[in-house]
Amino acid sequence: MPSVTQRRTDDSGTDDHAADLVALFEAHVDGVYTVAYRIVWNRADADDVAQATFLKAFLNLERLRDRDRARAWLYRIAYREAISVIRRRRDTPVDPADLPEPVDIWTPEAAVEARQLAMALDEAVGQLPVSLRAAFVLRDIEGLPMADVAATLDIGGSAAKMRVHRARAQLRTILQEVFDDLRRAG
Amino acid sequence: MTCDELAEGLTDFLEGQLSRSETDAALAHLAGCPNCETVLAQTQAVIDAGRLHGRVRLNTEHRAGLLASILDGDSP
Numbered sequence A: 001m002p003s004v005t006q007r008r009t010d011d012s013g014t015d016d017h018a019a020d021l022v023a024l025f026e027a028h029v030d031g032v033y034t035v036a037y038r039i040v041w042n043r044a045d046a047d048d049v050a051q052a053t054f055l056k057a058f059l060n061l062e063r064l065r066d067r068d069r070a071r072a073w074l075y076r077i078a079y080r081e082a083i084s085v086i087r088r089r090r091d092t093p094v095d096p097a098d099l100p101e102p103v104d105i106w107t108p109e110a111a112v113e114a115r116q117l118a119m120a121l122d123e124a125v126g127q128l129p130v131s132l133r134a135a136f137v138l139r140d141i142e143g144l145p146m147a148d149v150a151a152t153l154d155i156g157g158s159a160a161k162m163r164v165h166r167a168r169a170q171l172r173t174i175l176q177e178v179f180d181d182l183r184r185a186g
Numbered sequence B: 001m002t003c004d005e006l007a008e009g010l011t012d013f014l015e016g017q018l019s020r021s022e023t024d025a026a027l028a029h030l031a032g033c034p035n036c037e038t039v040l041a042q043t044q045a046v047i048d049a050g051r052l053h054g055r056v057r058l059n060t061e062h063r064a065g066l067l068a069s070i071l072d073g074d075s076p
Helices: A004-012 A017-040 A043-059 A067-091 A112-127 A130-141 A146-153 A157-174 A176-185 B003-008 B010-014 B020-032 B034-053 B060-072
Strands: none
Touching: A017 A043, A017 A067, A017 A130, A017 B060, A043 A067, A043 B060, A067 A130, A067 A146, A112 A130, A112 A157, A112 A176, A112 B034, A130 A146, A130 A157, A130 B034, A146 A157, A157 A176, A157 B010, A157 B034, A176 B034, B003 B010, B003 B020, B003 B034, B010 B020, B010 B034, B020 B034
């Protein structure tokens, strides 16, 4: 199978696309991976989603007219790939021991409270329905404007705002005990 | 503004989407309602937690492996 750079070179006759892909990857891989992982909630599927996202993006790079829109464009692809994975997963039972597989994002010096809150958030986000999880990830983790959240989820602005609202409310309820602990410790 | 009205408009409040008069009414309600003040503070804490701790940061090895797979054109 030809490599993605070979396919691009064959299509365009130029060989500078590998540099384009690497630049796109380096600039956005953490964000794309976050969208993928937070939605599919395990590392193996997140790897597949991130890989498929960048492959599709690179093979369709000419559709990205405004490079300033690359982030929202990539997140939209990643969201669709993640939803496809979840739909496939429904048809294929997964060994519960494989889920969730945490991603090691910790530095040894991370403050105990920050670590406690972040670990609780990991669990809490995973408990949300996928539709609310995606809205929270896009708006509050990745900081997309609400209009881009709506476009990524392919819903209207009011519906996007409602999903973000519900996600925050559910997370507040789930994290209530952690907030109380931190307040008492505090 | 009532507690229910504030709860309904909380996202608009946090997103700065309320009108000036609605914002003033929300602030006036919050000043006299400890319960709503707690809800607001905890909602803001959820948002802050997402922004501070939600992003996954791949280590160097993971990044390199992923990029290599993409450049090789491996289909997941």
